[in-house]
Amino acid sequence: MFELIKTGTKFDFIGKSRIYFTVSLVLCFLGLVLIFAKGFNYGVDFSGGTSVQVTFEKPVDIDKMRTTLSQDVGASVSIQTLGSDNSFRIKVDQGSGDENLKKISDTISNTLKAKFSEGGNVTIDSVEQVGPQVGKDLKRQALLAVLYAVIGILIYVAIRFELMSATSSIIALIHDIILTLGVVIALNVTFDLTVLAALLTVVGYSLNDKIVIFDRIRERARMDEHIPLMESMNISINETLSRTILTSTSTLLAVISLAIFGGEVIKGFAIVMIAGIIIGTYSSIGIASSLVYAIKTRKGKK
Structure with a gap:
């Protein structure tokens, strides 16, 4: 089996969590500034x-x-x-x-x-x-669609893993959504139903990445209870790193082809997918796991 990252790598992802958090906070701030200051370029579906x-x-x-x-x-x-x-x-x-x-x-x-x-x-x-009223109704329904997706994810991850993993997943997914929307506004992509579909797809894709890593973290914790939490989590992330990067890269290649050859109709969808896959992969490796570690260590101190 081909491995991009060889077995036994020891990248200290959890140890660099402050760097990830700082970078993400800055990017989220910029994303929110774009969302509230500039706003979306709504298509006819939402604007009338x-x-x-x-x-x-x-x-x-x-x-x-x-x-x-x-x-x-x-x-x-x-x-x-x-x-x-x-x-x-x-x-x-x-x-x-x-x-x-x-x-x-x-x-x-x-x-x-x-x-x-x-x-x-x-x-x-x-x-x-x-009419404008139809556009307003669609905006409300779009917001509800994202909200229901997030609530469903919270319940699913909480049942499959634990509440702190679910909380970390939701925070990381909100991070992914804000940054992806920031890219949409920065590139002046028309926000229509196609882009909304891409955004929901990104949420599902990003969650899948996080679940794979969380699953390995749980397995490792059961196998090596004597290993310190930070070391155990770093080993788990390193073990899934090759799979995460290869899966994201192969998906990216397909979506980039859509962006290049798919024409204007599918271009917005492809741009959102490209941004979302990159951001989601980063947050799965650097943000979600670091949040789990931060919550567990803080809980342990109490």
């Missing part, structure tokens, strides 16, 4: 706007269509393929009121007919307005 469904007779270049429509409409445009390669849902990040709705619909129709003749006849199947 206009949704137009169109169908061509023949395939067209979706990236070219997105760029052209953004220029002609004068607003952010996202496009999703529906069923066949010739049917699309075009979402425009503006359009309040019947007049704007008709104006945007006419602009899209005229642009597609004039500049995408290679697609044959184009049919406007439907025109809908996504």
Whole structure:
């Protein structure tokens, strides 16, 4: 079996916990500043706007269509393929009121007919307005989705391991979410349902990494009760280090391919996954385990 990190390595991860905590606190502070000072670049799903469904007779270049429509409409445009390669849902990040709705619909129709003749006849199947209230409801539901995920994780880890491991996992996952959202804002990624899905995926992926390490820590504690806690935890992290890095790297390669070749539709998802995997791997090795150690030693002193 291939091992990136050879058996017997003795990196002192727990001993450097203060460095990890300091770096993470600074990064979380910067992430929170971005979240509250700059805010998210919400897509039409959350901010409201206009949704137009169109169908061509023949395939067209979706990236070219997105760029052209953004220029002609004068607003952010996202496009999703529906069923066949010739049917699309075009979402425009503006359009309040019947007049704007008709104006945007006419602009899209005229642009597609004039500049995408290679697609044959184009049919406007439907025109809908996504109101601000719908966007607010989706924001609330998105927040609840993350909250329910965190609560479920807390219960699961507490049952499988112990409460202090669950607490450490939740703190580390909140750390992962804040830093990932900071990257989303810093790179001006449009926050839509795709990005939300990626964020929830990152939470699950990061948790899986932490569970593997916690499981090894528990096994090691049972096998070598005479070994000091710090040494036992360091051995456990070192034993899982090769697996953690190889798994994260292989997943990263797949997601990077999505970012490069997947086009604009999937780019936001890929960026969030890339950031989340890197941050989650770091927090699994440096933050979650160090938090468990800090809580256990503090509890022991009491």
